[in-house]
Structure formats: C-alpha cells, structure tokens
Amino acid sequence: MVEIKLKVNGKSYILEIEEDMRLLDLLREKLGLLGVKEGCSEGECGACTVIMDGKVVNSCLVMAFQAEGSSITTIEGLEKEGEIHPIQQAFIEVGAVQCGYCTPGMILSAKALLDKNPNPTEEEIREGISGNLCRCTGYNKIIQAVEKGKGV
Amino acid sequence: MKKRGRGIGLSFYGTGYGNGFPDASKAKVKLLKDGKVGIYVGGTEVGQGAKTVLSQIGSETLKLPLDKIIFISEDTSLMPDSGTAAASRQTYNTGNAIKIACENFKNRLREAAREQLKLNAIHGLTVEKGEIYLEFFPQKRISFKELSKIYGDDNIEAEGEFIAQTIEMDPETGQGAPYWPYTFNACGVELEVDTITGLVEIERAVFAQDVGRAINPHLVEGQMDGGFAMALGYVLFEDLKLEKGKIYNNKFSKYLIPTAMDMIQIENIIVEEPEYTAPFGAKGIGEPVMIPVGPAILNAIYDAIGVRITELPVTPERLIKAIEEDGKKKEEI
Amino acid sequence: MNLDIVGRNILRIDALSKVTGKALYPEDIFMDNMVYGKTLRSKVPHAYIRIDTGKAEKIDGVIKVLTHKDVPNNEHGVIFKDHEVFCSEKVRRIGDPIAFVVAKNKKICELALKEILIEYEEIEEVFCPIKAMKEDSPKVHGDTNIVYHYKIRKGDVEEGFKNSYAIAENIYRTHMVDHAFLQPEAGISFIDEEGRVTVMVATQYPHYDREEIASALELSEEKVRIINTNIGGAFGGREDISLQIHLALAAKVLNRPIKAIYSREESFIAHAKRHSMIMKYKTGADRDGKLLAMEAEIVGDTGAYASWATNVLRKSGVHATGPYFIPNVKVDSIAVYTNNPFAGAMRGFGATQVPIAHEQQMDILAEKLGIDPIAIRMKNIFKQGSITATGQVLTDSVPLDRCIEKVAEKIDFSLEREEAY
DSSP, X not given: OEEEEEEETTEEEEEEEOTTOBHHHIIIIITOOTTSOOSSSSSSSOTTEEEEXXXXXXXXXXXXXXXXXXXXXXXXXXXXXXXOOHHHHHHHHHTOOSSOSSHHHHHHHHHHHXXXXXXXXXXXXXXXXXXXXXXXXXXXXXXXXXXXXXXX | OEEEEEEEEEEEEEOSSOTTOOOEEEEEEEEOGGGOEEEEEOOOOSSSSXXXXXXXXXXXXXXXXXXXXXXXXXXXXXXXXXOOSOTTOIIIIIHHHHHHHHHHHHHHHHHHHHHHHTOSOSTXXXXXXXXXXXXXXXXXXXXXXXXXXXXXXXXXXXXXXXXXXXXXXXXXXXXSOOOXXXXXXXXXXXXXXXXXXXXXXXXXXXXXEEEESOXXXXXXXXXXXXXXXXXXXXXXXXXXXXXXXXXXXXXTTTSOOOOTTTOOOOEEEEEEOOOTTSGGGOOOOTTGGGTTHHHHHHHHHHHHHSOOOOBSOOOHHHHHHHHHHHHHHHHHO | OOOSSTTSOOOXXXXXXXXXXXXOOGGGOOOTTOEEEEEEEOSSSSEEEEEEOHHHHTSTTEEEEEOGGGOSSOOBOSSSOOBOSSOSSEEOSTTOEEEEEEESSHHHHHHHHHHOEEEEEEOOOXXXXXXXXXXXXOOSSTTOOXXXXXXXXXXXXXXXXXXXXXXXXXXXXXXXXXXXXXXXXXXXXXXXTTSOEEEEEOOSOHHHHHHHHHHHHTOOGGGEEEEEOOOOOXXXXXXXXXXXXXXXXXXXXXXXXXXXXXXXXXXXXHSOXXXXXXXXXXXXXOTTSOEEEEEEEEEEEEETOOTTHHHHHHHHHHTTTOSBOOSEEEEEEEEEEOSSOOEEOOTTTXXXXXXXXXXHHHHXXXXXXXXXXXXXXXXXXXXTTOBOTTSOBOOSOOTHHHHHHHHHHXXXXXTTSTTOO
C-alpha cells in the first residue's frame, strides 16, 4: 500500500492505495466517480478519459500512484453550482448522445480541446475526439455539439 | 495514384420477427398520483432512443405534455412483455401497443369522468392536456389530478396489445408474407481510392431513408449517421482475423472500428410516406440505416478502379492484391 | 393529422443522466456483501472435456465453483436449446463456458480460473461451412450440420436466363464481424426482498432473459426478476444469453450479490457474431435492363450454435432479390454449424449481407448493357402494388423511387459524366 495525495474535481484527497491500482479503479472504486467508464482496458476506446493537469489521459493506462500531486477532472466535475457545462448542454440539444457509454469521455476530450483551442475547425474537432470511440452516433452529431459548445 | 468513383446502393428491409411468428408487444398505462401517467412497456432503450420515441407516441395519443408522462421499461416485475429491442420493431410494434393502450386508457378516463361529472354517456368527452371535458359544454370538466385523488394510484389503468400481421411461408416455394411493413432506402457515395496504398477515403455521401413518418427527426439522423459508420467499418476495415475458430483480433487495438477521423458529414434525407398500419405512420429504421451503405461503397470502388471486390473486408492489402490480379488478367488478354 | 409532439425534435429523455455520467450501467452498481464471478472458457474449438475443480475450490477466498452439475436444466438458446449453460461433455467452440468461479474479489477469481483443470480430448473440427454441409464432415451437434434451408421457387429461372440478354454471375463472400458495443457485458445478481432471483443486466430483451433463467433454474417466472440498467449499445449482440444464467444461479446458490464484468477480450468471445456468408448469384436482364431471372445460393456460417440462424438466413433469402421485381426467382439459403464462434443477430440480420451481392450484380448488368446505375434500378424497383419474390403485395408506403431521386439529384451517376467507367 502507498499513500498518495491528489485533487479530484477541485477536492483534495489523501488515499491509501495498492501499488498495482490503476487511476481508473481509484476514481471508480475509491471515490465512486462512476462516470469514468471502462471499455477496453488498453487506451484505445477513450471511455475512461479524464483530464489530468489540463491534458486528456486514458485513466486505464495511468497507474494510480502516477497521479500523485496531480489535479484531475472527471465528468462529475463539470457541473458548476448545479448548472451543467455548456458542452454537456450542447450534447443534449443536438442529440449527440445515444447509448451514453462513450459520452463522459467524449465530453471531457471536447472540453480539453476547446480549453486549448477555443475555435477549432471541423478537422481539428475530429482529430481532438479521435481517441474516443463511439459505436452509435457516427460522430457527426458529436462534432455538431462541439461546434455549438465553442465560444460559449 | 488516386482515383475517384461514385456508387449507389439500395435496400429494402422487412420489420419484425416475421414469418407468421406471433410478434406481440404489450403496453400498460396507469393514472398515477398528481395526475401523471405511467407508461409501462418492455421496450428496451439500447441507445436507439426508444424511451424518447415511445414517450412521444404516448404523449401524442394522450395529448398530454411529456413532463406528465413517466416511462417505465426496466423492471420485469412492473412491465408487460413488449418483445425484443431488435428487428427494428420497437417503434412500429411497441409504438402501436402504446397507442392502443393509450386509447383504451382514454376510455377508462372518460368512464371515470362520466361518473364524476354525472353524465349519461362518454361520447363527446375530449381528453386533452390532462383534462377530460365535454366538447359542447366545456364547463363540464375534470382533471387527471382530480381523478387520481378520487380513485387513487393504480385504479385507472388500461392495457394494449399489438400483434404484427405476417404469414408463414410455404416450406417448398417460400411463398407467403413474411414481414410487414417494409422500409426502403438509397445511399450514394463518392470516394477516392489510392491505388498505391490501397486506402479508400469517403468524400461525400447522400443517404435517403424512408421512415414512414419521423417521430423525432434528430434521432432518425443519429441512426443514419451511426448506421453509415457501422457499415463503413464492416466493408472497409473490421476484421476478426478468424483462424481455426480463434479470434485473433479480440481487442480494440487490433479490431478497428471507425473513429471520428474516418467519418464525414453525411447528407441525410428523411423521406416520409406514412404507413397506414404504423403508429402515426412511423416505421422502424434502426437496422435499415446500415444496409445500403456497404454496396454503395463497393460500387464506387469499382467505378474508381474498374475492379470488382467480391470479398469483405476491403482492407488495403486485399484491394492492392485485387488490383494486381486484375492487371495480370488484363495483360494475359 | 394534427400532431403536437410526433415529428418534433424532443430532446432525449435519458440525455441528461448520460452527459453527467450519472446513468448507471451494470458495472456501476455496488452492493453490500457483494462478491465477484468469472467464467472459465474453452481454449479449443472441438473436444470432449473432463473438469476438475478441486484445486480451485481450496483457494482461500474462493466461495464456489459452479459447473454443469449445479444447473437444474442445463440448456438455453433463442430458438433451439443447443447451448449448455456450462459445457458438460463437449466444447464446440473457443470460448464455450465451462465453469463460473465466485470469489471474494476479482484477483482471486483470476487465480482460481488457472487452477481449474480441464482435460481436453480434441476431436476433428470443421471451420468451412461448405465442408460442414458434406455427409462425412465432423458433426458439431447431432447428425447433420445443416440447421436450416430456406427456399424460394417462383416462376422458371431457366426460362428467364434463356431470354436474358445480359447475365451476371459471381460469388460474394462476407465475413464475421463483432458488434463492438462500447460497454462490455456486465451484471449483478441478488435475491430481492420478495425472494426473487434478480439480475441487473444490460439486455435487449429482459422478458426473454427471465424466461431462460426460470427454465435453467427450474423456477417459475414470477420468482425471477430482470432489471435493465442503462445499456451501452447492443446492435443484436445482447440478444443471446451471456452471463445472465451464471449470475442468477450463483445468487440462488449463495444467496448474496454477485457481480461479473467481462473484459473486452472476453466480450469478443462471449457474444454472437454477424453470420459470414458465401453468396453465389446469377442475375439476368433483357436488352432494356429489365430483370428476368435471379438465382441465389446463400450459405451462412452460424458457428457452434444456431442462435437466430434460421431467422437470419430466412431474412437473407427473402431479401435476396433486393428491392426489385423479378418474375423468376430461385433462392436457397442455408444455415450451417461449424466450430467457429457462434453467429446470431446483428444490425440488419441477414438482410445486410445480401445487398453486398445484389447491388453489385445490378451495376455489373448495367455496365454490360451500357446503361447507368440509376436507370437500371428505376426500371426494376418496387413500387406501390409490386409483388415480392415471396408473392407479397406491397400495398402501402413504398417510396423507394423518391429515395433514389433524392440521391440522384445530388450525385450525378450518368454515363456522360467525366469520371464514369
């Protein structure tokens, strides 16, 4: 067991963890942040995407101890004072959600993209979310949602 | 060298289990506390939008706003059997069952209203916006809320069942009416084939889908985009690498499905021509939306390079091999 | 018709819970006193087996190892009951379930799986559906591998081909693919407050799951309860039973909550695939492009279990002509067992494969006749009143001509265009 300190969704934690624990398990099982999904366990599908110190990471590929001292945002951290984030709102409005399993990771990738590049082209959006697989939507309504979410 | 081609694919698709098998959906509708209405069906939300579309059908039939409807489709101890969420049958079959159940429920409400309003009969009673009133003397009215207070939870309810009409086919000749209704579509694509790398890039796609009537156009478009993507993966790159019964590509790093980079904007066209046996004319489209895309791509590849690909998937290796073999054949001639 | 809500882009009623991550899938449900389960699966495609769970059961933290001996009625299947809940004597494919370990945590489950000894006595396998159809092929079940044969006999195809000016003949091959829904199978089972065996699972058809669990456990259906959670995509891949009976059995035997989550790799071998098909087509048209005859022989590989094979190959057969009126049609559509992964429902259900053939046939004929792909289709498509190859009259809502026109308005398919073949 090792002890780590990290910040998740603005809150500081000191946690006892097993050495072989992944960040994904820490978030889901220790902190109950169940919006972090596991789809492939090898960093291909992006369902477990979280934002770590401003960058998107696949939390299935990050060991929990590697998150020492970092600041992490999960889908649960996007709501501010009971209001959902404009990107979440855009996903609802344009119909970018189907089964919903890729949605949290997709929204976080979109957010990280827009934080870095507030006015991306369609190509840049496609590239920005290309690490997140979706089997339902064919991505186009997701692209539309990100377009709508920019500049908000 | 990059070569461009265009192709079209058509398909038709018969909805439901088919072939005379009793394809039934059941629905139950109940007046709940506060005048809300519960719709109970076994129609599963797999992501296709069943909850939303089926709620819209209920809402339209009851002329009741959606926020007054509670849709329950999760627990077998609460809901009747509405068949599987497959065969593109939920909108048509369960939609019809909900419509029938809601019509029956309206009559139950009218009966209750007749009793409370001390009327002689139920005709002339309109059910709308959570109220029941007499058309030609609108002062005679009572709300769902009042009725739920008087009759309590669970006392005003109705059921509905819809069974699709199909006929078993003759085992020797295949003659019969196996499915109803049928849904139609056409997809056209323009693409570019790189004859050196074997890569195929979709440049443009126009997709026209018959839906009978679109209950929710955005959801239809979402299905069309998703069906296109799934067909793109099917035809161009998804490969289990199956050898002697073993799946070698058993993870996403090997079994490649389309990413946002592989997709393009699709020009989706919804074609409406209401089907008379369907709820508000709406047919199921969950499966049809993937079907014409693959053949359109294959025909466009031929248009581009003059080589027919008869085996899926059209991976770069297979495409290059086909081009080489075709070249050899032409040399021999 | 005066419509208030139908036809409007109502926002999905489940969208808010999904964009906030609050929507729960089976793996997101945790219960007190919960333990974990994991499946042991066959590593070979065709073999007689002997199972020894003794060593695994002695591992600290292992609660139970379930095998066929624990199942009151060891069978299931959507049409034919050809699946065993756990294989008893024979495995028929790689991935066939043999045992289900229940342990305190996932790590102990993994450890225990390695300690279950399976002795495989391998038998000759068959992977090619054409070979499997032969009399002397190894048999996967019973005494024939042919599961189903659907036929259409309409008119006289020989006469039709004799009168044809152009004929296209080809063999098309499609492959097995996976649904690749994003959420791998998962579930949690427990005995509810009314004593019902309850399984929370992501399934396409909860009432079917209830029926199969009740039948396998020999319980009345009222004693079984399925709660569908949110479902991370399905596309046909969640129609057959995967972990539902294993979980229900474990809950009944142990009277405590059990959870199982498949890895992506296990998901790939656990659920059905799209049928691969070999489609031999011959299509004839007159000089004007009017279709006169079509003959198709379709062989679908359903792998080790039938699942929906009868209905899938039937759907292929019925849709084999494509949306075209053809006076003379002969179709043979056959489903065959092999030792491949089993095939079942997947989006389009047999109607997805045949257009790979019939639509290329149309273009081949068009080219031979020197007409464009739109023209040949418009001459033959179904319209209101058309009769299909099964003799069905399309009485209503047949707007295929409008679909084609909409596409052709935007993309030019004429032969005069610059890049035409």
